[in-house]
Amino acid sequence: MKLSRPLLLTCSLILAACGATETADTAEALPLLAEASSDPPSVLVYKTPTCGCCNGWIEHLRAAGFTVDARNTTNLMAIKIDAGVPTPMSSCHTSLVDGYVVEGHVPADQIKRLLAERPDIAGIGAPGMPAGSPGMESxxxxxxxxxxxxxxxxxxxxASIDPSSR
Known part of the structure; x- marks a missing residue:
């Protein structure tokens, strides 16, 4: 089940109010509000320490306005399995963003589309390492x-992506 941003904000505020005591400071609830309404959400990227093209993709996301938390791992396959990435979708990095999985070199505009439309899917990906994708420019x-x-x-x-039109 995917939660909409307004529903997530409402739930966060309700939980904050339910847990509040009479001496609770309003400032304590503000981080919840800020976290629930951040736009665009943070992207958590799992990659291997030696992947250069992953760093190019991360810079592409940052240039598009995303906040990125990149984490190096030596067990990327376990993360892919835990995230539910189908084997044919596998690429060099796996990302989590606002309840979705993003596998590989997906352009930032397609991630923004995913987050705006909120389809009932687990995620999106650019299988393999497609030439011309962000981080794999050619x-x-x-x-x-x-x-x-x-x-x-x-x-x-x-989506079908034509790198020559970007």
């Missing part, structure tokens, strides 16, 4: 696809 790169996937591992086309 001249004359062919179009590539961003795919969606659900909790059962079903994969569908989410």
């Amino acid at each position: 001249n004359n790169a062919p179009p590539y696809q961003v795919m969606s996937f659900d909790d059962e591992g079903n994969i569908s086309l989410y």
